[in-house]
């Protein structure tokens with residue numbers, strides 16, 4: 057097993073991501089663009105799987121949550137009401153000596169520059185708003201100012217009445233959204249942990265005010281379980297309640313779901329009790345009544361909101377780190393990503409032993425048996441051992457090998473990633489066998 061405190065683990069992951077097409081530095085042919093990344097042919101599959109797994113748990117398997125896909129561009133009025141224009145700031149300090157910039161709340165010692173080590177060179181903190189500002193339309197005038205959303209949440213609040221009126225849902229119910237958010241982070245870094253463009257998976261759960269605390273506890277537990285169910289070991293996860301001075305401007309209670317990254321504990325998700333802050337703010341600023349009338353009790357109230365807000369790109373990185381393993385196999389090091397099958401980019405790889413007919417024709421038939429059900433890879437180059445290792449490295453749970461016997465016995469060898477055990481399975485029974493083994 058890999059040593060979880062391996063100082064090289066981060067480098068290994070970044071290297072694997074580049075080498076195997078998970079994540080590339082963006083605009084690399086132009087020298088790169090700091091802190092932006094592109095998801096390659098394998099990474100796009102995994103990122104999609106992370107988002108699908110979230111959607112499945114949060115929307116598909118429930119009757120009390122509906123989905124939404126709101127616009128990324130939004131007018132200043134939204135951010136005025138939400139408090140982001142005023143409050144979505146980080147304290148920025150500069151080093152007068154080396155000119156590096158830091159977030160003051162990330163510094164251990166306010167007297168020493170963490171970059172050049174100079175003493176007394178850090179400036180006073182200035183508030184820096186993290187929102188990206190742009191202009192909608194051809195004229196760059198103040199009336200045309202628009203912002204790229206720094207979180208997906210506001211779309212759920214501004215559409216609250218639309219969703220209530222069209223979905224027949226009543227509190228307690230939630231609105232879920234997955235999509236890009238943008239923050240002009242002062243210190244992006246640690247690979248895709250903190251970037252200026254990233255993807256979020258957020259849900260706003262609207263409840264009768266008295267039920268807020270109960271639902272807050274419920275979502276804290278549910279969300280920790282989600283990461284565990286997808287294979288992150290319990291000892292690498294913790295739920296950390298915020299201290300009072302850490303709370304965002306809208307929250308009366310927040311707990312972070314944290315993962316043990318190679319550099320220490322870091323946030324994967326925040327679960328916040330946002331009370332009626334957002335709906336009240338939008339009602340006040342827009343003039344539209346956003347209260348809810350409960351027919352049964354004949355009462356009108358502004359729902360309280362519990363928000364589990366997760367990062368898709370950051371979670372993907374945690375799943376990669378948790379799944380990465382190296383082991384000795386017959387004197388060689390085998391790298392294997394022990395990803396949950398739901399997250400694995402490919403579920404099945406189809407590998408003909410030779411790249412000649414008639415084996416490849418049979419392999420194509422086998423591929424067409426499995427391809428409609430799962431994302432599959434097809435690879436006929438190199439020695440079979442090398443091909444197994446390539447699949448292990450990207451986390452493919454099952455390899456299906458077609459050999460010369462297969463032409464006679466109409467059966468194939470199915471190899472499992474973690475145990476490397478092999479089984480002979482009739483081609484007729486293959487799809488059913490894999491469905492049981494993969495679990496869906």
Ligand code: ATP
Pocket residue numbers: 207239241248249250251252253254255256323324325326365366367368369370371
């Ligand atoms: P931090 O304190 O790390 O800046 P935050 O508490 O401001 O994060 P939230 O506003 O709670 O973060 O956002 C919810 C989730 O969105 C985070 O838990 C994280 O997974 C993800 N996220 C936030 N900012 C970034 C970023 N710059 N890059 C990647 N993911 C991010």
